[in-house]
Amino acid sequence: MPSFGKAFETWNRKLHFYLGLYFVFFLWLFSLTGLLLNHGQWLLAMGGNDRTETRYERSIEGPSGATDLERMHDVIRQLSLVGEIDVPASQQPGQLSFGVNRPSDASQIRVDLQRHRVAVQHFDNSGWATFRIFHTFSGSRYNQPSSQRDWFITTIWVVAMDALAGGLIVMVLGSYYMWFRLKPNRRLGFTVLVAGFVSCGIFFAEFFA
Protein backbone atom coordinates (compact mmCIF):
# COMPACT_ATOMS: atom_id res chain seq x y z
CA MET A 1 0.00 0.00 0.00
CA PRO A 2 1.74 3.20 -1.10
CA SER A 3 1.98 6.06 1.38
CA PHE A 4 0.03 9.29 0.85
CA GLY A 5 3.26 11.06 -0.14
CA LYS A 6 4.10 8.45 -2.78
CA ALA A 7 0.57 8.49 -4.17
CA PHE A 8 0.56 12.30 -4.28
CA GLU A 9 3.89 12.30 -6.12
CA THR A 10 2.61 9.81 -8.70
CA TRP A 11 -0.69 11.61 -9.31
CA ASN A 12 0.87 15.05 -9.33
CA ARG A 13 3.21 13.86 -12.09
CA LYS A 14 0.37 12.27 -14.04
CA LEU A 15 -1.75 15.39 -13.65
CA HIS A 16 1.13 17.47 -15.07
CA PHE A 17 1.24 15.21 -18.15
CA TYR A 18 -2.47 14.94 -18.67
CA LEU A 19 -3.36 18.61 -18.15
CA GLY A 20 -0.49 19.60 -20.44
CA LEU A 21 -1.66 17.22 -23.16
CA TYR A 22 -5.31 18.25 -22.81
CA PHE A 23 -4.56 21.97 -23.03
CA VAL A 24 -1.67 21.96 -25.50
CA PHE A 25 -3.75 23.26 -28.45
CA PHE A 26 -5.31 25.96 -26.28
CA LEU A 27 -1.82 27.00 -25.14
CA TRP A 28 -0.62 27.21 -28.75
CA LEU A 29 -3.64 29.32 -29.70
CA PHE A 30 -3.20 31.80 -26.86
CA SER A 31 0.60 31.92 -27.30
CA LEU A 32 0.51 32.61 -31.03
CA THR A 33 -2.38 35.08 -30.83
CA GLY A 34 -0.56 36.79 -27.94
CA LEU A 35 2.40 37.34 -30.26
CA LEU A 36 0.13 38.75 -32.98
CA LEU A 37 -1.56 41.09 -30.49
CA ASN A 38 1.77 42.38 -29.16
CA HIS A 39 3.31 42.89 -32.61
CA GLY A 40 0.75 44.80 -34.64
CA GLN A 41 3.51 45.97 -36.98
CA TRP A 42 4.23 42.41 -38.21
CA LEU A 43 2.95 41.67 -41.73
CA LEU A 44 1.15 38.64 -40.36
CA ALA A 45 -0.56 40.76 -37.69
CA MET A 46 -1.50 43.46 -40.21
CA GLY A 47 -3.12 40.72 -42.30
CA GLY A 48 -5.35 40.28 -39.30
CA ASN A 49 -6.88 43.68 -39.97
CA ASP A 50 -8.31 42.56 -43.34
CA ARG A 51 -12.08 42.30 -43.48
CA THR A 52 -14.77 42.47 -46.12
CA GLU A 53 -17.58 44.96 -45.66
CA THR A 54 -21.14 44.65 -46.94
CA ARG A 55 -24.09 46.95 -46.28
CA TYR A 56 -27.77 46.32 -46.64
CA GLU A 57 -31.15 47.56 -45.48
CA ARG A 58 -34.38 45.70 -44.95
CA SER A 59 -37.72 45.92 -43.19
CA ILE A 60 -38.36 44.10 -39.96
CA GLU A 61 -41.31 43.46 -37.68
CA GLY A 62 -41.43 45.20 -34.33
CA PRO A 63 -38.95 44.78 -32.77
CA SER A 64 -40.68 43.32 -29.74
CA GLY A 65 -39.41 43.11 -26.19
CA ALA A 66 -39.68 44.88 -22.84
CA THR A 67 -36.06 46.07 -22.74
CA ASP A 68 -33.56 47.31 -25.33
CA LEU A 69 -31.61 44.07 -24.96
CA GLU A 70 -34.71 41.97 -25.67
CA ARG A 71 -35.47 44.12 -28.73
CA MET A 72 -31.87 43.68 -29.92
CA HIS A 73 -32.21 39.91 -29.59
CA ASP A 74 -35.44 40.07 -31.60
CA VAL A 75 -33.71 42.10 -34.34
CA ILE A 76 -30.76 39.71 -34.73
CA ARG A 77 -33.18 36.76 -34.74
CA GLN A 78 -35.02 38.35 -37.67
CA LEU A 79 -31.72 39.07 -39.44
CA SER A 80 -30.46 35.51 -38.78
CA LEU A 81 -27.35 36.88 -37.09
CA VAL A 82 -25.61 35.31 -34.09
CA GLY A 83 -22.97 36.58 -31.70
CA GLU A 84 -22.27 38.69 -28.69
CA ILE A 85 -24.38 41.85 -28.50
CA ASP A 86 -22.39 45.04 -27.86
CA VAL A 87 -24.72 47.60 -26.28
CA PRO A 88 -23.65 51.27 -26.61
CA ALA A 89 -23.77 53.57 -23.59
CA SER A 90 -26.64 55.65 -25.03
CA GLN A 91 -29.23 55.55 -27.82
CA GLN A 92 -30.49 58.24 -30.24
CA PRO A 93 -34.24 58.94 -29.90
CA GLY A 94 -36.28 56.76 -32.26
CA GLN A 95 -33.33 54.49 -32.99
CA LEU A 96 -31.86 51.28 -31.67
CA SER A 97 -28.15 50.93 -32.43
CA PHE A 98 -25.88 48.09 -31.38
CA GLY A 99 -23.19 45.68 -32.53
CA VAL A 100 -23.16 41.90 -32.88
CA ASN A 101 -19.72 40.30 -32.74
CA ARG A 102 -18.02 36.96 -32.90
CA PRO A 103 -14.48 36.12 -34.02
CA SER A 104 -15.42 35.40 -37.64
CA ASP A 105 -17.66 38.41 -38.30
CA ALA A 106 -19.23 41.54 -36.83
CA SER A 107 -22.25 43.70 -37.63
CA GLN A 108 -23.18 47.26 -36.77
CA ILE A 109 -26.97 47.54 -36.70
CA ARG A 110 -29.16 50.64 -36.68
CA VAL A 111 -32.91 50.22 -36.37
CA ASP A 112 -35.31 53.03 -37.30
CA LEU A 113 -38.07 52.27 -34.82
CA GLN A 114 -40.70 54.40 -36.60
CA ARG A 115 -40.15 52.99 -40.10
CA HIS A 116 -39.30 49.46 -38.91
CA ARG A 117 -36.24 49.56 -41.16
CA VAL A 118 -32.85 48.24 -40.23
CA ALA A 119 -29.48 49.27 -41.72
CA VAL A 120 -26.72 46.68 -41.35
CA GLN A 121 -23.00 47.18 -41.84
CA HIS A 122 -21.52 43.69 -41.87
CA PHE A 123 -17.81 42.75 -41.67
CA ASP A 124 -16.43 39.32 -42.51
CA ASN A 125 -13.05 38.95 -40.80
CA SER A 126 -10.07 37.30 -42.48
CA GLY A 127 -8.80 33.98 -41.16
CA TRP A 128 -5.96 35.68 -39.28
CA ALA A 129 -8.31 38.24 -37.75
CA THR A 130 -10.65 35.45 -36.64
CA PHE A 131 -7.70 33.58 -35.15
CA ARG A 132 -6.50 36.68 -33.25
CA ILE A 133 -9.92 37.63 -31.89
CA PHE A 134 -10.24 34.29 -30.09
CA HIS A 135 -7.65 35.59 -27.62
CA THR A 136 -9.84 38.47 -26.46
CA PHE A 137 -13.33 37.09 -27.11
CA SER A 138 -14.91 37.20 -23.66
CA GLY A 139 -18.00 39.38 -24.19
CA SER A 140 -17.05 41.46 -21.18
CA ARG A 141 -14.64 44.33 -20.56
CA TYR A 142 -13.51 44.84 -17.00
CA ASN A 143 -13.25 48.63 -17.44
CA GLN A 144 -16.76 48.91 -18.91
CA PRO A 145 -19.04 47.95 -16.01
CA SER A 146 -22.14 47.84 -18.22
CA SER A 147 -20.70 45.23 -20.61
CA GLN A 148 -21.84 41.68 -20.02
CA ARG A 149 -21.99 38.38 -21.85
CA ASP A 150 -25.30 37.55 -23.48
CA TRP A 151 -24.44 34.79 -25.99
CA PHE A 152 -24.19 31.34 -24.42
CA ILE A 153 -21.40 30.30 -26.83
CA THR A 154 -19.26 33.16 -25.44
CA THR A 155 -19.90 31.83 -21.95
CA ILE A 156 -18.69 28.38 -23.03
CA TRP A 157 -15.54 29.92 -24.55
CA VAL A 158 -14.94 31.89 -21.34
CA VAL A 159 -15.31 28.68 -19.31
CA ALA A 160 -12.63 27.14 -21.56
CA MET A 161 -10.35 30.14 -20.95
CA ASP A 162 -10.94 29.90 -17.20
CA ALA A 163 -10.25 26.15 -17.29
CA LEU A 164 -6.99 26.74 -19.16
CA ALA A 165 -5.96 29.39 -16.61
CA GLY A 166 -6.86 27.08 -13.71
CA GLY A 167 -5.07 24.17 -15.39
CA LEU A 168 -1.95 26.29 -15.85
CA ILE A 169 -1.94 27.30 -12.19
CA VAL A 170 -2.26 23.65 -11.11
CA MET A 171 0.53 22.63 -13.52
CA VAL A 172 2.87 25.38 -12.30
CA LEU A 173 2.28 24.63 -8.63
CA GLY A 174 2.65 20.89 -9.29
CA SER A 175 5.88 21.50 -11.16
CA TYR A 176 7.35 23.28 -8.09
CA TYR A 177 6.78 20.11 -6.09
CA MET A 178 8.28 17.89 -8.80
CA TRP A 179 11.36 20.13 -9.05
CA PHE A 180 11.80 20.26 -5.28
CA ARG A 181 11.82 16.48 -5.12
CA LEU A 182 14.79 16.38 -7.55
CA LYS A 183 17.59 17.01 -5.07
CA PRO A 184 20.45 17.46 -7.63
CA ASN A 185 18.46 20.20 -9.40
CA ARG A 186 17.44 22.11 -6.30
CA ARG A 187 20.16 24.80 -6.14
CA LEU A 188 20.15 25.79 -9.83
CA GLY A 189 16.38 25.49 -9.93
CA PHE A 190 16.06 27.77 -6.91
CA THR A 191 18.34 30.37 -8.55
CA VAL A 192 16.32 30.29 -11.78
CA LEU A 193 13.01 30.47 -9.90
CA VAL A 194 14.16 33.48 -7.85
CA ALA A 195 15.39 35.16 -11.05
CA GLY A 196 11.95 34.62 -12.56
CA PHE A 197 10.11 36.04 -9.55
CA VAL A 198 12.44 39.06 -9.31
CA SER A 199 12.09 39.76 -13.08
CA CYS A 200 8.32 39.58 -12.81
CA GLY A 201 8.13 41.41 -9.48
CA ILE A 202 9.99 44.46 -10.82
CA PHE A 203 6.92 45.34 -12.85
CA PHE A 204 4.86 45.53 -9.66
CA ALA A 205 7.27 48.03 -8.09
CA GLU A 206 4.60 50.74 -8.14
CA PHE A 207 2.09 48.44 -6.52
CA PHE A 208 4.34 47.57 -3.60
CA ALA A 209 5.89 51.07 -3.29
Next chain:
Amino acid sequence: MFYRWTRDLHLYFGLFISPFLLLFAVSVFFLNHGKVIPDRWSSVRTIQDLRIPDGITSAQGRAAIERAQALLPQIGVTGEIGFTRVARQTGHFAFPISKAGLETSVDVDVQARTATVSERPTSLLEATAYLHKMPGPHNVAIRGNWISTQIWRWFADATIYLTLFITLSGLYLWWVLKAERRTGLVFLSMGVLTFFGLIYAVIR
Protein backbone atom coordinates in the same frame (compact mmCIF):
# COMPACT_ATOMS: atom_id res chain seq x y z
CA MET B 1 21.96 13.02 -23.95
CA PHE B 2 19.19 14.69 -25.99
CA TYR B 3 16.60 13.47 -23.50
CA ARG B 4 18.59 14.78 -20.55
CA TRP B 5 19.12 18.23 -22.12
CA THR B 6 15.48 18.46 -23.13
CA ARG B 7 14.33 17.49 -19.63
CA ASP B 8 16.67 19.97 -17.92
CA LEU B 9 15.75 22.85 -20.26
CA HIS B 10 12.05 22.00 -19.80
CA LEU B 11 12.59 22.23 -16.04
CA TYR B 12 14.70 25.41 -15.87
CA PHE B 13 12.90 27.40 -18.56
CA GLY B 14 9.65 26.36 -16.90
CA LEU B 15 10.80 27.53 -13.48
CA PHE B 16 11.96 30.88 -14.89
CA ILE B 17 8.71 31.69 -16.68
CA SER B 18 6.48 30.20 -13.97
CA PRO B 19 5.82 33.58 -12.25
CA PHE B 20 4.87 35.06 -15.63
CA LEU B 21 2.59 32.09 -16.38
CA LEU B 22 0.94 32.52 -12.98
CA LEU B 23 0.47 36.24 -13.71
CA PHE B 24 -1.09 35.58 -17.12
CA ALA B 25 -3.29 32.78 -15.70
CA VAL B 26 -4.53 34.65 -12.61
CA SER B 27 -5.27 37.80 -14.63
CA VAL B 28 -7.54 35.79 -16.96
CA PHE B 29 -10.10 35.49 -14.15
CA PHE B 30 -10.08 39.25 -13.64
CA LEU B 31 -10.22 39.98 -17.39
CA ASN B 32 -13.18 37.60 -17.79
CA HIS B 33 -15.13 38.39 -14.64
CA GLY B 34 -13.79 41.54 -12.95
CA LYS B 35 -15.39 45.00 -13.10
CA VAL B 36 -13.97 48.40 -12.22
CA ILE B 37 -15.27 51.94 -12.67
CA PRO B 38 -12.35 53.53 -14.51
CA ASP B 39 -13.07 57.22 -13.85
CA ARG B 40 -13.68 56.93 -10.10
CA TRP B 41 -10.55 58.87 -9.07
CA SER B 42 -9.26 58.60 -5.54
CA SER B 43 -7.23 61.83 -5.72
CA VAL B 44 -7.33 64.94 -7.90
CA ARG B 45 -4.63 67.62 -7.70
CA THR B 46 -3.79 70.74 -9.69
CA ILE B 47 -0.26 71.66 -10.80
CA GLN B 48 0.45 75.36 -11.48
CA ASP B 49 3.04 77.22 -13.58
CA LEU B 50 3.81 74.41 -16.01
CA ARG B 51 6.40 74.88 -18.74
CA ILE B 52 4.33 74.02 -21.80
CA PRO B 53 6.31 72.47 -24.71
CA ASP B 54 6.04 74.30 -28.05
CA GLY B 55 3.42 73.10 -30.51
CA ILE B 56 1.64 70.96 -27.93
CA THR B 57 -1.79 71.50 -29.49
CA SER B 58 -0.68 70.79 -33.08
CA ALA B 59 1.67 67.82 -32.59
CA GLN B 60 0.44 64.34 -33.50
CA GLY B 61 1.57 60.75 -32.97
CA ARG B 62 5.06 60.32 -31.53
CA ALA B 63 5.60 64.11 -31.49
CA ALA B 64 2.55 64.57 -29.26
CA ILE B 65 3.77 61.78 -26.96
CA GLU B 66 7.17 63.51 -26.67
CA ARG B 67 5.46 66.73 -25.57
CA ALA B 68 3.36 64.85 -23.03
CA GLN B 69 6.53 63.17 -21.74
CA ALA B 70 8.12 66.60 -21.28
CA LEU B 71 5.31 67.41 -18.83
CA LEU B 72 5.67 64.26 -16.73
CA PRO B 73 8.60 65.35 -14.48
CA GLN B 74 6.70 68.56 -13.73
CA ILE B 75 3.61 66.69 -12.56
CA GLY B 76 5.51 63.84 -10.89
CA VAL B 77 4.03 60.93 -12.84
CA THR B 78 5.64 58.03 -14.72
CA GLY B 79 4.09 55.36 -16.91
CA GLU B 80 2.90 54.45 -20.39
CA ILE B 81 0.96 57.22 -22.14
CA GLY B 82 -2.13 55.65 -23.73
CA PHE B 83 -2.85 58.39 -26.30
CA THR B 84 -3.09 62.18 -26.48
CA ARG B 85 -6.16 64.30 -27.20
CA VAL B 86 -6.49 68.00 -27.99
CA ALA B 87 -9.71 69.95 -27.42
CA ARG B 88 -9.10 72.92 -29.72
CA GLN B 89 -12.17 74.87 -28.55
CA THR B 90 -11.09 74.88 -24.92
CA GLY B 91 -7.33 74.72 -25.49
CA HIS B 92 -6.86 71.60 -23.42
CA PHE B 93 -4.29 68.81 -23.96
CA ALA B 94 -5.23 65.56 -22.22
CA PHE B 95 -3.75 62.10 -21.91
CA PRO B 96 -4.10 58.96 -19.77
CA ILE B 97 -0.98 57.39 -18.27
CA SER B 98 -0.83 53.91 -16.78
CA LYS B 99 1.37 51.43 -15.02
CA ALA B 100 0.71 48.31 -12.97
CA GLY B 101 -0.94 49.61 -9.81
CA LEU B 102 -1.84 53.14 -10.90
CA GLU B 103 -4.10 54.77 -13.50
CA THR B 104 -3.70 58.52 -14.05
CA SER B 105 -5.50 61.08 -16.18
CA VAL B 106 -3.77 64.38 -17.01
CA ASP B 107 -5.72 67.38 -18.33
CA VAL B 108 -3.54 70.37 -19.25
CA ASP B 109 -5.03 73.86 -19.68
CA VAL B 110 -2.47 75.20 -22.16
CA GLN B 111 -3.33 78.91 -21.76
CA ALA B 112 -3.51 78.83 -17.95
CA ARG B 113 -0.39 76.56 -17.76
CA THR B 114 -2.09 74.31 -15.23
CA ALA B 115 -2.67 70.55 -15.15
CA THR B 116 -5.37 68.59 -13.37
CA VAL B 117 -3.94 65.21 -12.38
CA SER B 118 -6.46 62.53 -11.37
CA GLU B 119 -5.20 59.23 -9.96
CA ARG B 120 -6.70 55.84 -9.19
CA PRO B 121 -4.62 53.12 -7.51
CA THR B 122 -5.63 49.68 -8.80
CA SER B 123 -5.98 46.35 -7.07
CA LEU B 124 -3.28 43.69 -7.45
CA LEU B 125 -5.57 41.72 -9.78
CA GLU B 126 -6.18 44.76 -11.98
CA ALA B 127 -2.41 45.32 -12.04
CA THR B 128 -1.93 41.76 -13.36
CA ALA B 129 -4.63 42.39 -15.98
CA TYR B 130 -2.86 45.60 -17.03
CA LEU B 131 0.39 43.70 -17.59
CA HIS B 132 -1.49 40.89 -19.38
CA LYS B 133 -2.81 43.42 -21.92
CA MET B 134 0.47 45.28 -22.44
CA PRO B 135 1.69 46.25 -25.00
CA GLY B 136 -1.38 45.03 -26.90
CA PRO B 137 -2.77 45.76 -30.35
CA HIS B 138 -3.90 49.39 -29.94
CA ASN B 139 -2.02 52.56 -30.95
CA VAL B 140 0.91 50.50 -32.22
CA ALA B 141 2.79 53.59 -33.50
CA ILE B 142 3.08 55.11 -30.03
CA ARG B 143 3.07 52.01 -27.82
CA GLY B 144 6.20 51.37 -25.77
CA ASN B 145 6.72 55.06 -24.96
CA TRP B 146 7.85 54.10 -21.44
CA ILE B 147 11.03 52.06 -20.89
CA SER B 148 9.24 49.67 -18.54
CA THR B 149 6.69 48.79 -21.26
CA GLN B 150 9.54 48.10 -23.69
CA ILE B 151 11.18 45.73 -21.18
CA TRP B 152 7.85 44.11 -20.35
CA ARG B 153 7.24 43.47 -24.07
CA TRP B 154 10.53 41.58 -24.14
CA PHE B 155 9.56 39.43 -21.14
CA ALA B 156 6.07 38.82 -22.50
CA ASP B 157 7.55 37.64 -25.81
CA ALA B 158 10.12 35.50 -24.00
CA THR B 159 7.30 33.90 -21.99
CA ILE B 160 5.50 33.01 -25.22
CA TYR B 161 8.57 31.58 -26.96
CA LEU B 162 9.57 29.59 -23.90
CA THR B 163 5.98 28.35 -23.48
CA LEU B 164 6.11 27.08 -27.06
CA PHE B 165 9.41 25.35 -26.29
CA ILE B 166 8.00 23.85 -23.09
CA THR B 167 4.91 22.48 -24.83
CA LEU B 168 6.99 20.90 -27.62
CA SER B 169 9.59 19.51 -25.21
CA GLY B 170 6.76 18.33 -22.96
CA LEU B 171 5.25 16.38 -25.86
CA TYR B 172 8.63 14.74 -26.45
CA LEU B 173 9.15 13.94 -22.76
CA TRP B 174 5.70 12.35 -22.59
CA TRP B 175 6.18 10.34 -25.79
CA VAL B 176 9.39 8.66 -24.60
CA LEU B 177 7.53 7.38 -21.52
CA LYS B 178 5.96 4.31 -23.09
CA ALA B 179 3.87 3.55 -20.00
CA GLU B 180 2.07 6.90 -20.32
CA ARG B 181 1.49 6.84 -24.07
CA ARG B 182 -1.95 5.31 -24.16
CA THR B 183 -3.53 7.42 -21.40
CA GLY B 184 -1.70 10.48 -22.71
CA LEU B 185 -3.11 9.92 -26.18
CA VAL B 186 -6.61 9.79 -24.67
CA PHE B 187 -6.12 13.19 -23.00
CA LEU B 188 -4.48 14.66 -26.09
CA SER B 189 -7.40 13.45 -28.23
CA MET B 190 -9.95 14.82 -25.76
CA GLY B 191 -8.13 18.16 -25.82
CA VAL B 192 -8.08 18.24 -29.63
CA LEU B 193 -11.79 17.39 -29.77
CA THR B 194 -12.68 20.05 -27.18
CA PHE B 195 -10.51 22.66 -28.88
CA PHE B 196 -11.77 22.20 -32.43
CA GLY B 197 -15.32 21.59 -31.22
CA LEU B 198 -15.30 24.95 -29.43
CA ILE B 199 -13.71 26.75 -32.39
CA TYR B 200 -16.40 25.30 -34.64
CA ALA B 201 -19.19 26.27 -32.23
CA VAL B 202 -17.97 29.88 -32.06
CA ILE B 203 -17.46 30.51 -35.79
CA ARG B 204 -20.04 28.26 -37.50
